[in-house]
Amino acid sequence: MSYITVAKKYTPKAVKQLVARFRKLFVYYDYDSSQYWKKRASDPDQAAVLWTNQAYNSLYRQDQQTTLEPYFKQLAPQATVLDIGCGIGVVARMITQINPNLKVDAVDFPEMIAVAKTKNAETQINYIACEAENYYREQQPYAVILSSGCYSAIRDIKKLEQALQYASQMLAKDGLLIMIDPFHRWNYLARAKYGSQDVINYFASRGLVLEKKSGILFWPFREWLANSKHTGETLRKRYLLGEKLLAVLGKHFWADYKILVFRKG
Numbered sequence: 001m002s003y004i005t006v007a008k009k010y011t012p013k014a015v016k017q018l019v020a021r022f023r024k025l026f027v028y029y030d031y032d033s034s035q036y037w038k039k040r041a042s043d044p045d046q047a048a049v050l051w052t053n054q055a056y057n058s059l060y061r062q063d064q065q066t067t068l069e070p071y072f073k074q075l076a077p078q079a080t081v082l083d084i085g086c087g088i089g090v091v092a093r094m095i096t097q098i099n100p101n102l103k104v105d106a107v108d109f110p111e112m113i114a115v116a117k118t119k120n121a122e123t124q125i126n127y128i129a130c131e132a133e134n135y136y137r138e139q140q141p142y143a144v145i146l147s148s149g150c151y152s153a154i155r156d157i158k159k160l161e162q163a164l165q166y167a168s169q170m171l172a173k174d175g176l177l178i179m180i181d182p183f184h185r186w187n188y189l190a191r192a193k194y195g196s197q198d199v200i201n202y203f204a205s206r207g208l209v210l211e212k213k214s215g216i217l218f219w220p221f222r223e224w225l226a227n228s229k230h231t232g233e234t235l236r237k238r239y240l241l242g243e244k245l246l247a248v249l250g251k252h253f254w255a256d257y258k259i260l261v262f263r264k265g
């Protein structure tokens, strides 16, 4: 490798990123995640809520839809569901496409809701600007509450547990709480430093029964691909290989996004 090739590969930005990754192994950065997400609302398309590689985001969305379909398809017409931390409304809209007879309450910070209303408006979706830890609806419990990456994004654990408590209270009897969330305790992958076992313990003490424990996005490949420049067939093949490895190695343990489904008894 010539000096020029090395210099091109290891630009100051690339070196900075590498150092940041290495530090993440040992140091957990705590910061106000609300401000972080409010700022991200203006990022392009789904980079506002997922990663910079839009093709990777689309691949993830397809798998997410496959995961969610059975739960939303079977609901009675006019059932009301909650998409907590709905971001720019991609999943809220996905739910209306899976089952057009549902009503979706979709909650997030005002900055995200403003984008959602322009990009993913549907008559069945009621967008609500509110923090998850302050959102509580007393009348008419929800048939399903979904957190697609929201709860794990609340780094303040007190606020996170407040949001979890409201979820358990707002859920109808026999209702489902579905989480597709990167719950981790390991510094390197943790957003909120809160593992799936913490979530399971939290809800076990509140009478919710764990029905499914799985995962999606093999984390080493997610790290490799989600913010990369890979595209097209190369990206698709690598993504699929990652998910195959996940199935072989253990769907929950090796997943970045944990899937947890609870039923309220």
Ligand SMILES: C[S@@+](CC[C@H](N)C(=O)[O-])C[C@H]1O[C@@H](n2cnc3c(N)ncnc32)[C@H](O)[C@@H]1O
Pocket: 033, 034, 037, 038, 049, 050, 084, 085, 086, 087, 088, 089, 090, 091, 107, 108, 109, 112, 130, 131, 132, 133, 147, 148, 149, 150, 151, 153, 154
């Ligand atoms: C990873 S993004 C996922 C967005 C969306 N659910 C999706 O799948 O496209 C996490 C979302 O949670 C929202 N969020 C984080 N903390 C929140 C809080 N305290 N209250 C409400 N929303 C919050 C962020 O604004 C962001 O939209």
